[in-house]
Amino acid sequence: MKIVAAVALGILLGGLVCVIGNADVSADAPAAGHTVDAAACMRLTSLRLPNTTITSAQVVVAGAFKLPAGASGTAEGFADLPAFCRVELSIKPSSDSDIKSEIWLPLSGWNGKFQMVGNGGWNGFIQYAALAAALRRGYATASTDTGHAGDTASFAPGHPEKLIDFGYRAVHETTLRGKTVAAALYSAPPRLSYFTGCSGGGRQAFMEAQRYPDDFEGIIAGDPGWDRAAESVQLIAAAQATHKDAASFISKEKFAVLHQAALDACDAQDGLKDGLINNPLRCKFDPGVTLCKGADAANCLTRPQVEAAKKLYAPIVDPQTGKEIFPGFEPGTELRFANNTAAPRPLGMADDTFKYTVIGDPNWDFRTLDIHRDFVRSRETDKGIVSATSTNLKPYVSRGSKLIIYHGWADQNVAPLSSVNYYNELIKVLGKKTVEDSVRLYMAPGMGHCAGGEGPSVFDTLTPLDEWREKGIAPKEIIASQMAGGKVTRTRPLCPYPQEAQYKGNGSPDHAESFVCRRDQ
Numbered sequence: 102m103k104i105v106a107a108v109a110l111g112i113l114l115g116g117l118v119c120v121i122g123n124a125d126v127s128a129d130a131p132a133a134g135h136t137v138d139a140a141a142c143m144r145l146t147s148l149r150l151p152n153t154t155i156t157s158a159q160v161v162v163a164g165a166f167k168l169p170a171g172a173s174g175t176a177e178g179f180a181d182l183p184a185f186c187r188v189e190l191s192i193k194p195s196s197d198s199d200i201k202s203e204i205w206l207p208l209s210g211w212n213g214k215f216q217m218v219g220n221g222g223w224n225g226f227i228q229y230a231a232l233a234a235a236l237r238r239g240y241a242t243a244s245t246d247t248g249h250a251g252d253t254a255s256f257a258p259g260h261p262e263k264l265i266d267f268g269y270r271a272v273h274e275t276t277l278r279g280k281t282v283a284a285a286l287y288s289a290p291p292r293l294s295y296f297t298g299c300s301g302g303g304r305q306a307f308m309e310a311q312r313y314p315d316d317f318e319g320i321i322a323g324d325p326g327w328d329r330a331a332e333s334v335q336l337i338a339a340a341q342a343t344h345k346d347a348a349s350f351i352s353k354e355k356f357a358v359l360h361q362a363a364l365d366a367c368d369a370q371d372g373l374k375d376g377l378i379n380n381p382l383r384c385k386f387d388p389g390v391t392l393c394k395g396a397d398a399a400n401c402l403t404r405p406q407v408e409a410a411k412k413l414y415a416p417i418v419d420p421q422t423g424k425e426i427f428p429g430f431e432p433g434t435e436l437r438f439a440n441n442t443a444a445p446r447p448l449g450m451a452d453d454t455f456k457y458t459v460i461g462d463p464n465w466d467f468r469t470l471d472i473h474r475d476f477v478r479s480r481e482t483d484k485g486i487v488s489a490t491s492t493n494l495k496p497y498v499s500r501g502s503k504l505i506i507y508h509g510w511a512d513q514n515v516a517p518l519s520s521v522n523y524y525n526e527l528i529k530v531l532g533k534k535t536v537e538d539s540v541r542l543y544m545a546p547g548m549g550h551c552a553g554g555e556g557p558s559v560f561d562t563l564t565p566l567d568e569w570r571e572k573g574i575a576p577k578e579i580i581a582s583q584m585a586g587g588k589v590t591r592t593r594p595l596c597p598y599p600q601e602a603q604y605k606g607n608g609s610p611d612h613a614e615s616f617v618c619r620r621d622q
């Protein structure tokens with residue numbers, strides 16, 4: 102009824118009512134190219150899409166977008182947006198589904214491409230900032246709330262269909278709708294479609310490449326938490342290590358002591374003392390060097406603290422099978438360890454995985470985790486719905502589609518070695534040549550989870566992905582910037598793995614030109 106009413110109103114008022122803001126953008130809109138008018142946007146409400154209700158299709162005039170009440174993100178940062186057609190959808194692929202999605206389409210200057218943006222953690226919010234970023238670059242773009250509201254997994258118990266929506270279906274369905282809506286508005290389908298996401302969005306990226314190889318021609322997976330079943334065990338085991346008893350707890354201040362010791366051991370090893378450990382895999386750091394010589398003091402760790410710290414860097418191994426479940430964290434990450442391992446509970450993403458999807462008890466005590474038993478349970482309950490562990494990317498790459506993975510070496514949430522391991526597995530499965538033609542991995546020294554950290558963490562992966570897929574220009578180094586007070590304080594190349602940025606021996610260590618990408622011998 103809603104759709105009928107909206108269309109009738111549109112016909113009645115000549116399509117000029119669907120404008121948010123105080124300007125009428127339809128009057129003088131040129132008809133050439135990919136320029137469309139307000140009436141065309143509003144007519145989208147009459148589109149018939151499977152299991153879908155278009156709840157709204159309205160033009161938002163340039164600079165008029167306001168973050169909806171209750172939405173995730175900051176209210177600032179939308180004033181520079183161009184005029185766009187904002188389409189809101191409700192998708193119900195199952196009787197228990199309630200997927201809310203939005204598609205944003207520029208009224209003029211569409212670049213002919215579509216970009217789906219991802220969600221982190223258990224995120225159930227439309228990603229407005231990411232939509233805005235894509236729109237600014239001329240993309241038709243879409244985001245979904247993944248089928249639930251809020252940022253916990255508390256929706257999952259008793260709702261297996263909603264968990265499927267979260268795991269993979271909401272992104273896929275929204276992608277299909279996004280392409281169809283763009284085709285209807287511009288009278289031409291997007292010539293290329295890309296996915297961009299970090300953290301949980303990296304997981305979604307892997308899921309898409311593995312499960313729906315036809316959805317995208319290019320995918321960017323940042324700090325991907327692709328194996329949530331295993332990663333959650335590792336994160337909870339890390340929290341267990343520092344919460345074993347009061348003596349094992351490591352404070353933020355003590356983590357700073359540990360960080361300095363890691364730098365003392367490994368910073369200069371890469372040829373440049375710059376506060377960054379270029380390749381932590383070559384860093385043999387023993388937390389035992391911080392052991393107090395006598396009584397506990399501010400500048401040292403007690404024996405129980407040293408033992409707890411060692412567990413944070415160690416891989417989690419199944420004590421029954423002897424197999425590694427998930428890698429540990431890397432030296433150089435210590436300043437952010439306090440966010441997870443010194444907090445009262447483990448990282449919410451992992452805690453929720455166990456509370457709501459594995460154990461089914463919101464009062465579950467993470468100290469009771471048994472690594473073997475609960476890893477088996479975690480895999481069994483996941484069933485490949487949330488974890489994206491397949492390395493068969495042949496259907497994806499055989500279409501000429503590209504995958505760029507990046508990961509901060511100082512990621513405190515998703516152990517960065519998991520991305521290296523996945524990349525190495527791809528080489529085994531697909532062969533080196535195919536991987537070189539289709540996949541790039543960039544490891545960022547000193548970068549935290551998706552952003553921040555001690556190293557340069559601001560960089561653009563979309564341009565190299567686009568140039569690779571559209572123009573055949575294979576990506577090489579990517580220049581990353583470090584920012585402070587809104588200014589660039591340092592630039593550094595990120596190199597295609599296994600190459601590393603090595604200091605040439607002269608020139609400013611804060612300038613990317615002073616480095617060369619090469620493989621360490």
Ligand SMILES: [Ca+2]
Nearest residue numbers: 368373375377
């Ligand atoms: Ca260094």
